[in-house]
Amino acid sequence: MADPRSAQKLGPLHFLEQALLELARRGDPDEQTKTSCRAETRTQKVEKNTMSITSTKTTVRSEIKPPITLTANDYKRLSLLARAAENKMPDVASVLTEELERAHVLADGHPVQTVCMGSEVRFRDDSTGTVRTATLVYPDDADISRRKLSVLTPVGAALIGLNAGNSITWETRTGDLRRLTVLEVRVPQSA
Incomplete structure (x- = not known):
């Protein structure tokens, strides 16, 4: 006792x-x-x-954390990206690696209503209520003015693999905790 x-x-x-x-x-x-x-x-x-x-x-x-699903191609490319970013962006690379480690990877096909690379996703910042729409892209294609969000950002890494209706808490670059909810996912145009 x-x-x-x-x-x-x-x-x-x-x-x-x-x-x-x-x-x-x-x-x-x-x-x-x-x-x-x-x-x-x-x-x-x-x-x-x-x-x-x-x-x-x-x-x-x-x-x-909610389960996440990735296509085999996304998993392969994101794994390479995370390793390549370890020295220049260790914090975000670490978060992306953690997400990849817990992902269910589909051998073929495209998951329905799931955020994949190239997906247009509508999500809500649950702390402010702000709803945003962005396309999740690789860093070279990122352009926030065109609503193209890099997967190598804290919010991009948090979104990858989530299903519509899922919520996740993520950490901003300043260390603040935020929570977002995926409202809608549109299939990538190349899928």
Whole structure:
């Protein structure tokens, strides 16, 4: 049995944090979903009933990511792109690699209502309610003025492989967390 005094020294959310970290380490038995875990230290006010406690603690966010599906061609080209970008853009290359690692890859065919390279996707930024439409492209074809979004951007890497109706939390280049929801996907013109 744990000593209640030691629990008090560790902070009121220590045991919850430890449980979430253990859950993230164990993973999800469903291979199409993965658990991501983010830890950051900050001072935060914790309220329980009428008691307030201010403490410096580690905040743990655990999220089950939606499954993603890629065509074999997209998977191959994106894998090469992620490796090529490791030195120049390590953060985004790492995110793209993580997405590729958890992807279900189709041997042939094109997934229905799924964001693939060249797809036009309509999505909502759930924190602001802003709806945007863009075509997901490789970096050389990117042109934001023509609504051509590079897969080698944080939002582009977050979108790849999602189905219409899926939501995902992603991190901006400034470290802010955002959540987006895919509303509609149009098949790439070359598919």
